[in-house]
Amino acid sequence: MNLGRNDECWCGSGLKYKKCHMHFDEKLEELKSQGHIVPSRDIIKNKEQIEGIRKSARINDGVLDLISKNIKEGMSTEEINRLAHDYTLEQGGVPATLNYHGFPKSICTSINDEVCHGIPGKDIILRSGDIINVDASTILNGYYSDASRMFTIGDISEEAEKLVDVCKECLYKGIEAVKPWGFLGDVGAAIQEYAEGKGYSVVRAFGGHGVGLKFQEEPFVSHVGNRGEEMILVPGMVITIEPMINIGGYEVFIDAENDWTALTEDGSLSAQWEHTILITEDGVEIISK
Numbered sequence: 027m028n029l030g031r032n033d034e035c036w037c038g039s040g041l042k043y044k045k046c047h048m049h050f051d052e053k054l055e056e057l058k059s060q061g062h063i064v065p066s067r068d069i070i071k072n073k074e075q076i077e078g079i080r081k082s083a084r085i086n087d088g089v090l091d092l093i094s095k096n097i098k099e100g101m102s103t104e105e106i107n108r109l110a111h112d113y114t115l116e117q118g119g120v121p122a123t124l125n126y127h128g129f130p131k132s133i134c135t136s137i138n139d140e141v142c143h144g145i146p147g148k149d150i151i152l153r154s155g156d157i158i159n160v161d162a163s164t165i166l167n168g169y170y171s172d173a174s175r176m177f178t179i180g181d182i183s184e185e186a187e188k189l190v191d192v193c194k195e196c197l198y199k200g201i202e203a204v205k206p207w208g209f210l211g212d213v214g215a216a217i218q219e220y221a222e223g224k225g226y227s228v229v230r231a232f233g234g235h236g237v238g239l240k241f242q243e244e245p246f247v248s249h250v251g252n253r254g255e256e257m258i259l260v261p262g263m264v265i266t267i268e269p270m271i272n273i274g275g276y277e278v279f280i281d282a283e284n285d286w287t288a289l290t291e292d293g294s295l296s297a298q299w300e301h302t303i304l305i306t307e308d309g310v311e312i313i314s315k
Contacts, residue, residue: 037072037262053207054260063257069236069243070262076304078169079238079264083302083314085119086164086171089133090315093162099154099180103135106160107146114164122163122170122241129286134161134174141270141278141288141296142232154180157190159298163241172237172266173314174300185273186295192224193271193297200249200267204303204310208259214251217269229270229296231278232288237302238264261307268300 029036035046054064071079089110096109111132114121121132129145136144136159137152144159152158161174176190196217203216214233221228234247245257249269274294281287290296302314 036067037070038074039072050260054258057258065245065257065260065263068239069245070260071238071264071304072262075169075238076262076264078167079171079302079304080313082119082164082166082169083171083173085114085117085166086162086173086302086314088117089113089162089164090160090173090175093160094175094177097152097158097160097177097179099152101152102148103137103144103146103150103152103158104148106135107131107133110160110162118166120165122165122172123161126241133163135159136161136287136296136298138295139290139293141229141272141290142298143286143288145284145286152179155182155186156180157182157186157295157297161298161300165241169239170237170241171314172241172300172302174268174298175315176297176299189226189271189273189295189297192221192226193269194299196221196228196249196269196271197267197299197301200269201301201303201310201312204259204267204305206259206261206305206307206309209254210245210247210257210259211251211255212253213267214248214256215253217267218250221269221271227272227274227276229272229276229278232270234266234268234300236263236265259305261305263305264302264313265305266300266302268298270296270298272296 029043031044156179163172199220203212236243274292277291304311
């Protein structure tokens, strides 16, 4: 769509094109002509959409804060699911995972060697020594947010504690690598270099993603990669960064009994932290964590 300088901008801001995204589009076209991958307009958010995502994120963070205050040894993962479900509805939101492609619960709870997409259950009881990832996603007025945290139960091993800490450090290494008009490959490279430097592996089968107007948007955010490659990151993009770090190898398999839960192939411990990130004109904003 070719717009004149005085036409209304394509982003829905209500501003004239010359006052909004004209110079932005010119820069993208120049980068595209140089052979770079550039984002499509449908994954670039305007101010109204960003504010909607922020409001969704406030509920999502509240879910994880509530779980942080209540999670304990002897608790079932179904109890955690119920806390999240009820809180989200009370705040006017909807759990994004519930019935998403048939997923049966309102959060994911992945314990020990479970990498991601663990399904809560009343018979799954938290024990001292467990590490657990709780992944929460919220819809509010059509806007999506997504984040996960690791929790440690009782007395955990030094090995498990170090894994949880290094995984969170990997997340922030990835966030530090996000630069407006930089490369998506820089994010994966930063995470991979740090994790492997500490003796861990990075899961390749899953990654982060665009989010905001849908649960899963472009681009796919790999947590391994090469600097200076992949899509150009531009202001207005909203993505998740969610490294999954293993003590052993990076290979995973899907539980045949539920067709959802991913586990480490070698049975080693896995950890994951996730934030939703907005790319701004001068850096990043962590929207949900």
